[in-house]
Amino acid sequence: MAGKDRQITLRFLAEPSDQNFGGKVHGGAVMKWIDLAAYACAAGWSGHYCITAYAGGIRFVKPILVGSIVEVSAKVIYTGRTSMHIGLDVRAGDPKESERYLTTHCIVIMVAVDEEGKPTDVPEWIPSTKKDKRLRESAIRLMEMRKKIGAEMEAHVKS
Template identity: 80%
Template sequence: MSGSQRQLTLRFLAEPADQNFGGKVHGGAVMKWIDLAAYGCAAGWCGKYCITAYAGGIRFVQPIHVGNLVEVSAKVIFTGRTSMHIGIDVRAGDPKHPERHLTTHCIVIMVAVDDAGRPSKVPEWVPETEEDKHLHQSAIRLMEMRKKIGAEMAAHVLDGNSSKVSPH
């Protein structure tokens, strides 16, 4: 039933194939795991296929080591008409011990789509706890900041026909 599965956690071991040249887990591998968790969470919430519209504010706090048990937790923190803001925390640690430390955090925006690929309505999420209200308000503030950043970034987008900066 859509609107009832608000969060999920993926758990697995970081493998040698995930390693970068420095011997730690590659940031790209972590970003893939984040996208997988965001999709699973969003699809579970709305009961539809979802696409990634935005991933931002990715903070790599600590490295993940090969062999660590990795937990990628995803939670709906805001819903729009067709979009869902998913808060992601990545934690990792030695599988022989119960402690997991925060390694990465970010927000991913997923959009539900119908069979024709058009945006599709999602169930509304209403925060109830104080923590959820805080996360909801944070998502709203982040939307405002993204609008400002988007306007600034538009000046850096190159026009496909020239090397000049696009005026819009």
């Protein structure tokens, strides 16, 4: 039901096919898992099909070893009229142990769309805890920074 579940955790087993030339999990595989979790979170919150509008601030903190269990946790940290900012943390560890270490974190912005592919309204998320209020404020600050960066990037894309 839309507007009820604001977070989800997906789990994957890092397979040999996810390996890069250095023997660790390829960043592209991690980014795919992030996109899948962001979609599942946004679709669950909005009750609509969602598309990725932005993925940024991705920070690879530690490598993931092949054979690790990987947990991608996603949660809504801000809602606009049709968009949702999803905060994501990726943790990994030996599947035989319960400890997981942070490997990656980022923010993804998803937009809910209707049957014709047009943006559609999403339920508003209102933070209630201090931590959630800080997350929302951080998302707003990052939104302002992206606007400034976007304006600067215009000089690079126009001839």
